[in-house]
Amino acid sequence: MMWVLLVMLTTSAPLAASAQALDILISGGSVYKHPAGTVVGIKQGKIAYLGSMDNAQSLIGEDTQHIRAHGRALYPGFIELHGHLLDNVVFSRFACLLEPEKGELGREVCREVVDKLEEGQWLIGHGAGLLFKDLSPYSPRQWLDRYFPDVPVVIAEPHSSLVWANTKAFELMMINNYSIDPVGGKVLRDHNNEPTGVMLGAMAELTMEQAWRSHRVRLCGLSEEYVMSVVPLESNGVTTLGDAGNFWLYGGINFWKHLDDEGVLKIRVSVRPRLSPYKAINEQLEGLRLIFRNELTSRLIINQVSVQVDGNYGLKTARVSGRYQPPYLNGEASGLFYFSPTELNAWLLRLSEIGYGAFFHAEGDEAIKAVLYSLENVRNMNNDSRYTLSNMKFIHPDSERMLARLDVATTFYEAEHHEIPVIRDNLIEQGLRPVSLRRLHAAGVSVSLSSESYGNEQVMPLRRISEAMLDNQLGIASVNKAIDSYTIEPAKALGIDAITGSIVLGKSADLILLEQDLSKLAVEDIASVKVLMTMLQGEITYRDENRG
Incomplete structure (x- = not known):
């Protein structure tokens, strides 16, 4: 039955x-x-x-x-605070997977795409761990020139603000030994000042922009890809998604509006347009004013932005108070600011005037401080917008206290967020300590979990809940706190806790039915529990037809 x-x-x-x-x-x-x-x-x-x-x-x-x-057990629907659904849709349609470590087999898919390109189109690819690929004796630019010499090529590491490019791409971008890096961007160079083929931050963004334009991408034509991409989210109990707005200046908002107008938006989406450090503030602010949507009963909300403040520890580009030993970037031994503290402060003051909150990617302790000091200025103006810091790893006790005082939410998407051997001892010597979710809870800080994965099939809230509880030293102490970190806490971060995130009279019927009560299971067994039904606003968006 x-x-x-x-x-x-x-x-x-x-x-x-x-x-x-x-x-x-x-x-x-x-x-x-x-x-x-x-x-x-x-x-x-x-x-x-x-x-x-x-x-x-x-x-x-x-x-x-x-x-x-x-x-069975009924819970509030999961809220994935840090998603990349549109990115995944676009990359799956227009980009090929490049895996240099697999030799010819790892290049085969991209070779097939090259044969189908029209005149003037770039080859767009993606790959993981690009900064650490062993291409000896070649630099990334030389390696791409060797295997893809006839077309401009850009290979992105999704969600990392890092790309590879070949010589033809550099020529089109007018990058050479003497060119100057844009604000918030970096071209990596060898000892002769020759570009190695690696670009970071705004420079990576500029290059990707040029590549997408060569394909004349019409995002509104990707509805079928969206329908396929959202199924893994629904089957894992996700009813609300905080989505990165990387394409908001290139038709991304129209993509979401089209889905909403057609009635095929089966999850609630809070789209966060990503700010650019090199584009003019006034130009971006005007665009943000035009797209602002704060009707919380709608399935499409646009009332926060995304800000990439610095890089990350894995690339030695997170902005820290100490120095990386050895540094990866010449002249940038403490990592990078993509938005300087002065720029950040100016942006937040202007955003508060038009009703926007913000989601910050800030890993390094100096980047965290820059965000918090800027938010203190905004809060002093009686601003009550929602702000979230994403995936901190080390933090000063003073910054920890500021999070609670300024009502700043936090979210974490890595199981072992404290394991950063590159600079760990150096940071601890300076008075910083690994971020502890338990300590944040005790201090009254809102803590959310998220998956932040490239590929929607990897968004697995129950697995993240299990992982966070299994970390006995720094993780989450109780199953209810872990569940709340995927339900009511991300709802608070998105500013929608009045309508969703808990099972309360008058709230939206955003519910999931699980095959077992999580409170009665061993922590390690939570990850394998099946979602039997997902419901958004009283509409069943997913049900498992095979389980009795």
């Missing part, structure tokens, strides 16, 4: 008039943070009843649908 039965309710009690009757009633399972025997009633997409089955009888109508949970 199917685990869910949608049937007409029959009862000896009088049926409710259709105007008062529930649309859906869920019974027979545990309800997160509610007493045993609680049933959930839904009307017009909202939670309209929480209580006993006996008291629900008067709300049952002839058209009320009954979902029998058969001992």
Whole structure:
């Protein structure tokens, strides 16, 4: 027998008039943070009843649908705070996977794409760990020139602000031994000042922009790819997504509006346009004013921006108070600021005037301080926008206290966020300490978990909940705190906690049914629990047809 039965309710009690009757009633399972025997009633997409089955009888109508949970567990829908759905859609359609370590086989897919390119189009590829690929005796530029000599090539490391490019691409970008790096960007060079083929920050952004334009990408034509990409999110219980807005200046917002207008947006999406350090502030602010959407009952919200403040520890580009030994970047022994503290302060003051909050990528301790001091200026102006710091690794105790005082949320997407051997001892000597989720909780800081993976099939909230609890030293202490870190806490970070993130009367019916109660399981078993149903605003967006 199917685990869910949608049937007409029959009862000896009088049926409710259709105007008062529930649309859906869920019974027979545990309800997160509610007493045993609680049933959930839904009307017009909202939670309209929480209580006993006996008291629900008067709300049952002839058209009320009954979902029998058969001992399963009902939770708020998961909120993936740090996603890249549109990035994944675009890259899967237009970019090829390059894996140099696999020899000819690792180049084969991109070779096939080259044969299909039209005149003037760039080869766009993607790969992981580009900075650490062993291409000896070649630099990345020389290696690309060797295997792809006839077309401009750019290979991106998704979500890292790093690309490789070949000589033809450098020529089109007018980059040579004497060119000057743009604000917030860096071209890596050898001892002769020759570009090695690696670009960071705004320089990587500029190059990718040129490459996408060569393909005349129409994002609104990617609806089918979206439908396929969102299925893994729904099947893992995700009802709301905070999505990186990397394409907002190139049709990305129209892509989301088109999906919303067509009624095919099956998750709530908070799109965060990514600020550019090299484009004019006024130009970007005007664009942000035009696209602002703060109707929280909508499935499309645009009221925060994304800001890449510095690099990351793995690339030795996170901005730190100490020095990398040895440094990777000449003249940048302490890493990079993509937005300087002065620029950051100016941006936040201007954004607060038009109602935007912000999501910050700030790994290094100096970058974290720059964000917090700028936010202190904004908070002193009685600004109540939502702000989030992403994936900190080391933090000064003073900064830790500022997070709570300034009401700044945090999110983490790496299981072992404290294992950064490159500079760990140096930072600890300077009074910093690895970030502890338990310590942040104790200090009253909002903590969220997220997956931040390239490929939506890797967004696995239950696995992240399990990982965070298994870290006995720095992780999350209890299962309820871990669940909250994927539900109500990210809702707070997105500014939508009044409508979702918990099972409360009047909130949106964003719910998931799991095959087991997480509180009754060993921590290591949580990762393998199956999602049986996902519901957004009372609409079932996913159900597992195979489980009884």
